[in-house]
Amino acid sequence: MFKSVYNWIDERLDITPLWRDVADHEVPEHVNPAHHFSAFVYCFGGLTFFITVIQILSGMFLTMYYVPDIINAYASVDYLQHQVAFGQIVRGMHHFGASLVIVMMFLHTLRVFFTGSYKAPREMNWVVGMLIFFIMLGLGFTGYLLPWDNKAYYATKVGVEIAASVPVLGPYIADFLYGGDIVGAQTLTRFFAIHVFFLPGALIAMLAAHFIMIRKQGISGPL
Amino acid sequence: MAHGHNSNEKVVYVGDSRVKKSNHPNIPPDYTAFPGKSEAFIPNFLLKEWMVGCVVLVGFLAWTIAEPAPLGYPADPTNAAFVPMPDWYFLFLYQFLKYPYVSQDYILLGTLGVPGVLFGGLLLAPFLDTGKERRFYRRPIASSLMFLSLIACVYLTVVSWDHYQHTLEANGQIPEHIEREEKAREAAEAGKERPNYTKPAPVASLVDADDPAMDIAKQAQCVSCHAADLKGQGSVPPLTGVGDILSKEEIAEVITNGRNNGAMPAFKDSLSSEEIDQLATWLSKQKTAAE
Numbered sequence: 001m002f003k004s005v006y007n008w009i010d011e012r013l014d015i016t017p018l019w020r021d022v023a024d025h026e027v028p029e030h031v032n033p034a035h036h037f038s039a040f041v042y043c044f045g046g047l048t049f050f051i052t053v054i055q056i057l058s059g060m061f062l063t064m065y066y067v068p069d070i071i072n073a074y075a076s077v078d079y080l081q082h083q084v085a086f087g088q089i090v091r092g093m094h095h096f097g098a099s100l101v102i103v104m105m106f107l108h109t110l111r112v113f114f115t116g117s118y119k120a121p122r123e124m125n126w127v128v129g130m131l132i133f134f135i136m137l138g139l140g141f142t143g144y145l146l147p148w149d150n151k152a153y154y155a156t157k158v159g160v161e162i163a164a165s166v167p168v169l170g171p172y173i174a175d176f177l178y179g180g181d182i183v184g185a186q187t188l189t190r191f192f193a194i195h196v197f198f199l200p201g202a203l204i205a206m207l208a209a210h211f212i213m214i215r216k217q218g219i220s221g222p223l
Numbered sequence: 224m225a226h227g228h229n230s231n232e233k234v235v236y237v238g239d240s241r242v243k244k245s246n247h248p249n250i251p252p253d254y255t256a257f258p259g260k261s262e263a264f265i266p267n268f269l270l271k272e273w274m275v276g277c278v279v280l281v282g283f284l285a286w287t288i289a290e291p292a293p294l295g296y297p298a299d300p301t302n303a304a305f306v307p308m309p310d311w312y313f314l315f316l317y318q319f320l321k322y323p324y325v326s327q328d329y330i331l332l333g334t335l336g337v338p339g340v341l342f343g344g345l346l347l348a349p350f351l352d353t354g355k356e357r358r359f360y361r362r363p364i365a366s367s368l369m370f371l372s373l374i375a376c377v378y379l380t381v382v383s384w385d386h387y388q389h390t391l392e393a394n395g396q397i398p399e400h401i402e403r404e405e406k407a408r409e410a411a412e413a414g415k416e417r418p419n420y421t422k423p424a425p426v427a428s429l430v431d432a433d434d435p436a437m438d439i440a441k442q443a444q445c446v447s448c449h450a451a452d453l454k455g456q457g458s459v460p461p462l463t464g465v466g467d468i469l470s471k472e473e474i475a476e477v478i479t480n481g482r483n484n485g486a487m488p489a490f491k492d493s494l495s496s497e498e499i500d501q502l503a504t505w506l507s508k509q510k511t512a513a514e
Contacts, residue, residue: 100283
């Protein structure tokens with residue numbers, strides 16, 4: 001049954017090479033913790049992706065309840081936290097997952113740095129990885145405002161004030177993020193849009209580039 | 224380029240503009256060049272990865288159940304006492320910008336100069352460190368710069384966190400999300416409902432606004448301080464809802480003799496005792512629940 005469905009699709013779209021490119025490859029010994037336990041340092045990239053998937057899924061569920069306006073934002077988070085079934089778990093996963101992603105990504109970056117894996121011919125992949133790092137920091141910054149409690153409000157205020165102190169560009173950045181003169185209704189909707197649409201879009205594109213490059217070039221060899 | 228109809232194919236496309244099938248053999252890269260035993264990603268390695276992933280996921284779930292995500296009180300832009308605190312991974316930058324020579328007149332150095340060089344260097348690392356050597360102990364410059372930055376980041380983060388704790392202690396504050404959790408726990412232990420910060424406090428409105436006592440209130444200049452709708456203004460408290468706090472006798476006492484060293488003047492000379500009684504009776508009916 002499954003085989004015939006696969007053949008039916010393959011006949012039309014020739015998908016065998018596609019999934020081969022994605023999945024059909026070897027895992028060399030020097031990165032396999034089953035052979036050398038110290039090779040666990042090679043797992044941080046995969047873990048970052050794993051947590052990122054958790055972030056995307058839990059975030060999707062959070063938007064089912066979250067309301068991005070200054071009157072209802074806090075109330076909706078409060079409701080989500082205390083009334084919705086499993087709301088505490090989903091919000092907890094998204095909240096702590098945000099920190100975990102940063103930790104895992106940081107460790108992955110250090111592994112790549114200290115094993116010199118960013119060297120030719122993998123320079124572009126390193127640059128894309130750093131862009132992913134910056135996007136993640138942006139996601140952390142914009143997501144912090146959304147619960148609309150005092151901590152969120154004042155951290156955002158301080159953050160945007162720092163950005164605004166950059167000469168020439170600063171006022172434009174502040175204007176873009178604030179959508180006005182203060183952290184207010186416009187700021188919240190903007191941060192919501194940036195957090196939920198702009199940055200995840202950029203993130204997925206960058207992740208795709210990151211993975212295509214690693215499949216093209218293969219993993220770096222043993223030291 | 225349209226391909227002609229190939230009788231070998233089952234599906235016939237009209238106006239065929241397909242991407243031509245590539246003639247490259249689809250051989251996955253293999254690692255025979257690397258020493259040791261390599262393993263197929265699917266299914267062998269992926270299966271083990273999934274098992275580890277499941278364990279991690281269960282641990283993560285247990286964590287989120289044991290430790291609820293923090294939530295403070297609703298944002299209040301007029302709250303001047305709140306100590307701002309960014310998320311922990313921004314603390315190093317937050318602390319860094321507090322030092323002289325990277326703040327105030329030198330803020331340009333703090334926001335663009337140093338972070339620009341550091342993050343720029345990190346972004347362009349492959350083009351700065353171009354040697355063939357990969358082992359970190361054979362790349363002293365790159366490695367020591369990275370170690371130095373790491374130590375600096377950890378130090379700045381710790382100092383910033385320490386500073387935050389001290390500020391809280393000096394102000395006699397505890398973080399709002401902890402206070403909120405404490406209050407919820409206390410309420411639960413006392414068998415009460417969890418305090419709700421999402422509903423605005425009920426605003427009392429005037430009860431029996433067309434009572435003749437309102438005319439006394441206007442004549443006696445109550446309205447000049449307590450506002451025309453008696454909802455108070457500035458530091459003058461509202462009289463709406465006053466019945467929730469004070470009894471009729473207490474209200475009469477305040478009207479007669481004043482309060483707060485004359486901030487609320489005494490009216491015993493300008494109002495008759497009947498008028499005061501009438502006014503106090505009416506004000507004692509000003510209850511929120513009476514609506």
